[in-house]
Amino acid sequence: MTIAATRSEPFAVGRPGLVERLQVALPKLVLAPSFAAILLFVYGFILWTLYLSFTNSRMMPVYELIGFDAYRKLWAQPSWYTALQNLAIFGSLYIGLCIVLGLLLAIFLDQKIRGEGVLRPIYLYPMALSFIVTGTAWKWFLNPGLGLEKTMHAWGWTSFHFDWLVNPQMAIYTVVIAGVWQASGFVMAMFLAGLRGIDGEIIKAAQIDGAPAWQLYRRIIIPMLRPVFLSAFVVLAHLTIKSYDLVIALTNAGPGGASQLPSTFMYSFTFTRNQMAVGSASAIMMLMTIVAIMVPYLYSELREKGR
Amino acid sequence: MAFLEIIGLRKRFASMEILKGIDITLEKGGFLVLVGPSGCGKSTLLNTIAGLETISEGEIRVEGRAINNLHPSKRDIAMVFQSYALYPNMTVAQNIAFALEMRGVPKAEREAAVAEAARTLQIGHLLKRKPSQLSGGQRQRVAMGRALVRNPRIFLFDEPLSNLDAKLRVDMRVEIKRLHQATRATIVYVTHDQIEAMTLATKIAVLKEGEIQQVGTPYEIYNRPANLFVADFMGSPAMNLMDAVVAAGSGRTEIRLTREGGEIRLPIPSSVTADGLGEGRKVVLGIRPEAITDRNGADRTSKAIEIVEAQVDVVEPAGSDTFVVTRLAGKEVTARMPADADVRAGARVPFAFNLDKALLFDPATGLRL
Amino acid sequence: MTSLASVAAPAGPVGGSRLGKILVYGVLLLFALFFLLPLFVMIVTSFKTLDEIRDGNMLALPVAPTIEPWIKAWGEACIGLTCAGIKGYFWNSIKMVVPAVAISTMLGALNGYVLTKWRFAGHKLVFGLMLFACFIPFQSVLIPMARILGLLGLANGTPGLVLVHVVYGLGFTTLFFRNYYEAFPSELIKAAQIDGAGFFQIFWRIILPSSGPIIVVTVIFQFTNIWNDFLFGSSFASGESAPMTVALNNLVATSTGVREYNVDMAAAMFAAIPTLLVYVLAGRYFVRGLMAGAVKG
Structure with missing residues (x-):
């Protein structure tokens, strides 16, 4: 008999006076400023950006619609293709490696490890750092002259050569390394929570059925972590598309624009190259990618929760 | 004049009608129990009395005055919730005093009232604790204290005992009954437990799918159920219900029940059915387990004892009684025999039916005949 | 979790x-x-x-x-044209973070309270729209925001950044509190209503005193996010009013003169220490915030 009890409806007020009407409206009045702010600053601004992407705005916005010109320009830009290609490389490696590493570490940590309380925070602390700090640290660590390469030489591995940071072909991979370093601990925590949430009796049952350890994981535990895979994918995909700070700090989208991502592309076209309409168009493309990933996910999550 | 009147109350959620025209009255000092299976609308009905849910139609009156447009805090009611709903951040004393504080009662008065309620419920030693430090039974007492201190016109209880273990539930039931007898408070109480309903109520309303099935005293509900639903719902073990056909008797009504390898005929006393039932009419015979016993256990004052030999299916010793299950008319039939009755599964034993206690129902409408 | x-x-x-x-x-x-x-x-x-x-x-x-590099990073290093270290920017960040976290957390608590305990027709849509706001790429609001801050006269400074971080943090804070209050028994609200408490009385006396853990989670999450923000900082605050992360990036990216790696690292440590400290002191809550932002429910 708790079906109806979970609803707390506003109650009836007979012949409402001003005070009572205010009382009833109070919750909505409290929520209104926040909701209005989000409507304006998020949805209003998105429409504004969309509008700008159909104009010929350069340094300053102009409001004369000229159609799809900016999109044509955008898709004619070689650097936009570089950005998309980098997004694909970065996204697939970042998401893939984070999930593989995160799952591996979570499973290993779940073996009644002594010192788990020490290891777990070590894996996770990079998530507390600013991407700018991470970028600065890795930039120094991977510095071709003074960093890893020099250390290896000092240790006697004189043929060791590592110049990805300044190599246009490889620069995007340094972003992958730093990104995976930052986020895989977080993915580990998600998987660990998932593992700890599995009903222990199922595992006992499987062990009694005689499943060896690797079979237990392959056939029973990992399939049960499906929701975590989905969540991890969505979170990482979202982080991928928003990634901006890390690239700026690590490679500054260089060398020569070689590690450009859509986010850096948008910023440079809008604010330094005075191509606001093209910048808006690229922002809209980013938004649409996020919408394609997030909306189905959020919809299913909310529906599940709403019962 | 009735103290609490509920008149033609309807409640709709979207296109679903949850309460379909409820009419109940309760006299001052009465103890009304709303009982029914999950989803029958009994908690919704209680919430509408409390003002926690709006009503779509109808009226709720207390002492002749409509209250259904008043805010819950203005209705002069107190409510005890299933989860107790104690404020987790406040001590027991603060919990009990909260409603008085909200009404601007001075501190000294509040403290006196809290002390009084604590004495009645014997929770004086708990006043400084937080709800998380209390056992289930103690929380229950505090929740009652919070209601008691208000001295409201009506107390509402929403399944207050369902979160307690079996033994504590019995204790608290007695406690609530004692409290009611001592305070003569007017109480509306929701439960799905028919034993609670029977033991506590001065008046029971049985609900099903948003409709009242029967309102009456516990005695009426138990012994003169208005229909098959009430008959089946109230009582544990449930009433035996068997399909039967009216057979013409010589001057008196007899019914026929099929059984394995034949049929039996049972005479129905005129006290059970006033009107003559036509021959061949289908009926449902209802008879409670305690009206079927062994030969020694049969009620000596009854003139309508019929002995039926039948094979025992299962024997369930329950300590104070032994329940014996057999099959008649294609249904399981439970008899309540003395604890020392010598019956074994598989044996054929005589069952003594006290047909004074029998009831007949119309299988089509479900109503009692 | x-x-x-x-x-x-x-x-x-x-x-x-x-x-x-x-x-x-x-x-x-x-x-x-x-x-x-x-x-x-x-x-x-x-x-x-x-x-x-x-x-x-x-x-x-x-x-x-x-400790020379640390002293130099704090008070002497050159960022842009001025050589006064990163200390001014550090305080910029503090002045930005404290009000932004406080305001967005407060509003989030009230919003969560309304969206769970005082539901109205359409509450799901409202929440859905607020939730989705968490996930938009900020590039899609950057240009209009710059225009509006310019019009409001907040284009280059801490108050503008506070406004931006409050607005774009609201989705998360509302999400956190909504999910927390969703599990808060509605019977308590009903009991309080019967006891005669009003909307704000219930919030102050009953809801808020039970919200300790989620307040800690939200504050830590918002603190970390806002402290670590770079995109808004670099877009809406330049020169003297820039926050810490922007100053650090400028310092490290400055190509004139001798590269002082030790000073760069010390400056990076200054930028990292506040969030690392929070992580060390309240790691459990930090993880809960991350998880709540990622897996709802």
Whole structure:
């Protein structure tokens, strides 16, 4: 008999006076400023950006619609293709490696490890750092002259050569390394929570059925972590598309624009190259990618929760 | 004049009608129990009395005055919730005093009232604790204290005992009954437990799918159920219900029940059915387990004892009684025999039916005949 | 999710054999090194002299530890045209973070309260729209925001950044509190209504005193996010009014003169210390915030 009890409806007020009407409206009045702010600053601004992407705005916005010109320009830009290609490389490696590493570490940590309380925070602390700090640290660590390469030489591995940071072909991979370093601990925590949430009796049952350890994981535990895979994918995909700070700090989208991502592309076209309409168009493309990933996910999550 | 009147109350959620025209009255000092299976609308009905849910139609009156447009805090009611709903951040004393504080009662008065309620419920030693430090039974007492201190016109209880273990539930039931007898408070109480309903109520309303099935005293509900639903719902073990056909008797009504390898005929006393039932009419015979016993256990004052030999299916010793299950008319039939009755599964034993206690129902409408 | 630390591990079937155990511990320790290495290098470098950096091994401990780089990073390093270190920017960040976190957390609590306990027709849509606002790429609001801040006269400074962070943090804070209050028994609200408490009385007297954990989670999440923000900082605050992350990036990216790696690292440490401190002190809540932002429910 708790079906109806979970609803707390506003109650009836007979012949409402001003005070009572205010009382009833109070919750909505409290929520209104926040909701209005989000409507304006998020949805209003998105429409504004969309509008700008159909104009010929350069340094300053102009409001004369000229159609799809900016999109044509955008898709004619070689650097936009570089950005998309980098997004694909970065996204697939970042998401893939984070999930593989995160799952591996979570499973290993779940073996009644002594010192788990020490290891777990070590894996996770990079998530507390600013991407700018991470970028600065890795930039120094991977510095071709003074960093890893020099250390290896000092240790006697004189043929060791590592110049990805300044190599246009490889620069995007340094972003992958730093990104995976930052986020895989977080993915580990998600998987660990998932593992700890599995009903222990199922595992006992499987062990009694005689499943060896690797079979237990392959056939029973990992399939049960499906929701975590989905969540991890969505979170990482979202982080991928928003990634901006890390690239700026690590490679500054260089060398020569070689590690450009859509986010850096948008910023440079809008604010330094005075191509606001093209910048808006690229922002809209980013938004649409996020919408394609997030909306189905959020919809299913909310529906599940709403019962 | 009735103290609490509920008149033609309807409640709709979207296109679903949850309460379909409820009419109940309760006299001052009465103890009304709303009982029914999950989803029958009994908690919704209680919430509408409390003002926690709006009503779509109808009226709720207390002492002749409509209250259904008043805010819950203005209705002069107190409510005890299933989860107790104690404020987790406040001590027991603060919990009990909260409603008085909200009404601007001075501190000294509040403290006196809290002390009084604590004495009645014997929770004086708990006043400084937080709800998380209390056992289930103690929380229950505090929740009652919070209601008691208000001295409201009506107390509402929403399944207050369902979160307690079996033994504590019995204790608290007695406690609530004692409290009611001592305070003569007017109480509306929701439960799905028919034993609670029977033991506590001065008046029971049985609900099903948003409709009242029967309102009456516990005695009426138990012994003169208005229909098959009430008959089946109230009582544990449930009433035996068997399909039967009216057979013409010589001057008196007899019914026929099929059984394995034949049929039996049972005479129905005129006290059970006033009107003559036509021959061949289908009926449902209802008879409670305690009206079927062994030969020694049969009620000596009854003139309508019929002995039926039948094979025992299962024997369930329950300590104070032994329940014996057999099959008649294609249904399981439970008899309540003395604890020392010598019956074994598989044996054929005589069952003594006290047909004074029998009831007949119309299988089509479900109503009692 | 709270069980992360407390629930005992189930069967640990991988490391049944001794070899398995060694493998498991080996891999775990290796990755611990991988995660610690950059921080280690950053710290040791920040205590070395430039000569030692040029001649020595990146991984070696400083031969002659010096706090000179830290002093220089804090008060003397050149960022842009001024050479007054990063201390001014550090305070900029503090002045931005404190009000932004306080306001967005407060509003989030009220919103969550309304969206769970005072529901109205359309509450799901309202929440859905607020929730989605968490996930938009901020590039899609950057240009209009710049225009509006310009019109409001907040284009270049801390108040503008506070406004931006409050608005774009609201989705998350509302989400956190909504999910927390969703599990808060509605019967308590009903009881309080019957007891005569109004909307704000229930909030102050009953809801808020029980919200300790979620307030900590939200504050930490917002603090970390806003402190670490770079995109808004670099877009809406330049020069003297820039926050810490922007100043750090400018310092490190400055290409004039001798590269002072030790000063760069010390400055990076200044930017990292507040959030690291929070992580060390309240890691459990930090993780809960991350999880709540990722997996709803």
